[in-house]
Amino acid sequence: MKRNLQALGLTAALLAALLLGGCTGQRPDGENATAETAEPTPAAEPIPNPLTGVADGDYTNRRPVAVTLRTLEGAQPQWGLSTADVLVEGVTEGTTASLMALYANADSISKVGPVGPGRDLLLQLALPLNALPVHIDKNVYASNLLNTLSYQDLDGYHIGKAAFAFDQDRQNAGYREENCWYTTGEMIQNGLSTYGTSLEGANTPLFVFGERPAVAEDARNATTLTITFSADDSEQLVYAADTGLYTKTNADGSPTTDTDNGQTVGFTNVLVLYASSGIKDDGYTRDYDMTGGTGIYLTGGGWEQIQWSKEDATGPLQLTDANGQTLVVSPGKSFIAIWGGYYGQGLTLTGADGTEQTLPEKPALLESGISDEDAAAAQAEFDARQKIIDAQAAVEQATAQLSEAQTALEEAQTALDADSSNEELIAKRDEAQALVDSLNQTIADNQAILDAAGVTATPAPEADSGAESGE
Template sequence: MKKRMLCLLLATCVAATTVAGCGKKEEEKKPVVEKEEPKEEPEEEPVDTHEGQAKSYLTGQWIDEELAKKRPLAIMIGNTSDALPQFGTSSADIIYEVPVEGAYTRMMAIFQDYSALDKIGSVRSCRHYFLYFAKEFDAIYAHYGQSIYAEPLLEQEDVNNLSGLDGSVGSTVFYRDTNRKAPHNAFASAEGINAGIEKKGYRTELSSDYQGHYQFAEDEQEVNLTNGEDALVVSPGYVVNKPWFVYNAEDGLYYRYEFKDKQIDGANDQQLAVKNILVQYCDWSYKDENGYLDINTTSGGEGVYITNGKMEKVTWTKANENSPARYFDESGNEITINQGKTWVCVVQNSYKDRFHVYQTEAELQEARAAE
């Protein structure tokens, strides 16, 4: 009996061992599932969002490529209190403000696109040094009359100008506004300007060797002048119109004032505003006893660049009368300016001490009251 129970016990152990062993082998035979590494998506090619566009030589911004090839228009604008409001000026990409006789200033507005404007002005007469500034942009130059010192330059073959005193195109380009008194009643229209250019047979595209004027920041790369001096309110120092600019941090623009009020475009009631201000100090002298000035456009000298609430000192040079001025920082590097509109204040170099910056308009007005 005992022998039979022992045999049964041994048989049970062998059976259990056999089952356990089989289970182990089955587990070992289970396939190992390998985890797949996530597949890398191929990099997308950058999408060209500027098809049919090119960078403007005047603002550094993207515009229609055909428009970018077009020669700009530089037109003389009156800037006395009797000439206000001016018209079309908010559409200008660059404005030069330059002294003339009697301590007044005159503006030269430079447009890449003036096609929608039916009233630009009032248009005033030429001073010879404005022609050299216009040449820096390969611009067609429009004016109503000129000083005697400008006449020899206007006769040069490479000067393409539209004059209100030119019998062949004057009445085509310009018209009189009967609501204004002379000489502040001459205006131009896009239609008239284009007709005048066609009559004169002027080249309408930029010269093939034109390389531009300014060195602009790349897209999404703002110039902030982090080491510069604060320049929230800027007074260039002109003594008659006493202009100033006020920085608006919300849009990054400098808004323009003169004659104790906002400087407005009468065509749309828009206050003039720019991204960049350049102050360019020039050598100068008197031409004659009548007070006509000779602003030396090639003298080189000091200056100031102002943007985004800051300013830095610069120097400027110009290779010859027809080439663009170049601006350099204190390390000798050509400066990069922000994309957008620019106002160039040409200032006689003996009046550098009239230039001031302030933290608030109240500080500016207090300083002026104390003069």
Template sequence: MTTVGRERGARRRRGTGAGLLLTAVLTAGLAAGCTTSDGPRDDGRGTARESPAQPGDQDGPPVLAVKIDNAPAARPQTGLDTADVVYTEQVEGGSSRLIAVYATALPESAGPVRSARESDLELLRQFDRPLLAFSGAQSKLNPLIEQAPLEAVTPQSEPDAYTRDPGRSAPHNLYLRPGRLMDDPPGEAALTTGFRFGEPPADGEPRGDLTVRYPAARFTFTWSGAQDRWLVSMDGAPALTREGERLAPATVVVQYVTVRPSGFRDFLGNNTPYTETVGSGEATVLRDGRAWEADWKRPAAEDGTSFTTDSGEPMNFARGQVWVVYAEAP
């Protein structure tokens, strides 16, 4: 750990008892509620909350969000199976990137780590001052990152927290070591996503698989009754951990959103898509081998995202990892 990191960690421990190494303290964003209740197949990711979290409830350490490479050369990734939430988003050329969010457990390593995008800042506003680990960003985006209510963790700000895998070629070989940033995970209270966990609604259609297509990428989720999980495939191939196990969330949310051009382009001149995660729209929720058509709503960036069934009933998720796939609304 760096000397600066130790000093900042000591200050935060005195203030919150959290044991975080922080590199900057930026303007705080309000966070909205996460309601959980006891449900089937609890996988030990945390205890259920009795009531919704409200803005300002999150007084402890923040979540850790890591931008993860999803190019074929980056697979298999490291640490995705430990994340509480995995977000998928469209980037330049119609390909995809992932954001892994950690609250109840930390992996030994996470990556490969890649660069941030403008829409990440809006997405992560639902968490209270999250740590965002990324490899860098284009220079025009840096001022927006500096103004955002988050903690930027890059190889430049925390070099001891990153390592290169000599067995992989750049840029697919940069990995974060979360233990160099946080002594312990912040806990389930930091997951101010608005998600509810509990028993499923009474309806729902039996569903064996679902595929979401981006212009240059696709995700398929196949139900495994033996594992009580949705097995992930990417671009037609099984998505695996470094140990060869299948990635298998308990709940998959396909959230239909507006994807529009941003004011940024990559070095090849391709426009960077902006995924709008504030607003409302439709979604498909997969759990327990069934599918529900749902509505999502996120009134403001500081709010979490709520999901309701067509009948207006709150949509509970299965306990365990959640994947949120942002798909372009038709």
């Protein structure tokens, strides 16, 4: 009886196995019966760098970072320029251009700064990329734009040392405090974590990237580009055939270098976006029509005229060539200048043979803009007033120094009278005489300026004689 039950159990188990095999289309001998094997899901292609178009890693689900840098006097040299994928520059306030460095990979930021305040003009090119804006403070226009869009930034004014650090060695070297703050990729990630967020998210390619035909050596008509943002803020981008890059220079003509690693800053692509400009309602901040305009594109030593457009602050940059076809941009790093062409700004481009190129006409002014004639008249009036102020100050300073110089001369002459052959006393007398002559000449020259303007110089205060009179 027990053997019969065991045999029955084996029979049932075999029947179950056959039934299960039939349900899955599997025969006892292991061959498929009716069901087909599911195809494996293909792996997604890695996304190349959205800012350079270079396939140097997988940028899937990785947001770029946009760091505003300080550019005013004392801000240079700056950290992090050579590792930036894109630099964007344009005047936002005053006469000095603001600068923004874009990085597709925050991990590449070993040190960037000095970090400056956010500006709405720069945000216009960062937001369409889904980039994280990083700055220390921001003007009201940038603040309003971010608030309207409910767009999270990383502002050192609010988050402080959670995402920013102070370079004490730089301050010890004589730099002002505001030019000593910097950040890193790690600190940026730490700062975002305090908001419960990260740099994970979609990204949008900056341009349509693709290979372009090489520019023949005898056709390189775009080797030196000079961008004048203002009388005291001008720079060049010079093409180097051996590297294929445009090297950026400072206002004094020296190469722009990254103080973090000493590397010279260079770009495969240079774009100048012409934008009509005016003045915002605060009477100081520059306003630009960022919906579109003409421009120029340089790469490989050659150039062409382009058109650009943007739907709104978050709309991506659209570029077309002279035929209205989508512009194909060479893979590599880019420099983008936003140029209004208003009074005091200039743009020149020369080829390898030194021939100056004929560039597109400068953009028209916005209604709030100031014409060249009115700007020139205002500049002339300002210069005239400043000349009077400088002349008054020069007369007052020279007059205040003259009495002491004359006393020194008299003492030197008295000593020389007692020892007329003493060469040391002769030299001392001549030096004192030269100083008196120089001060008198300074007074005469600047008094002539004041006389021509019908202005009387304010006399230098006389020495207090109270001590001698017993008061």
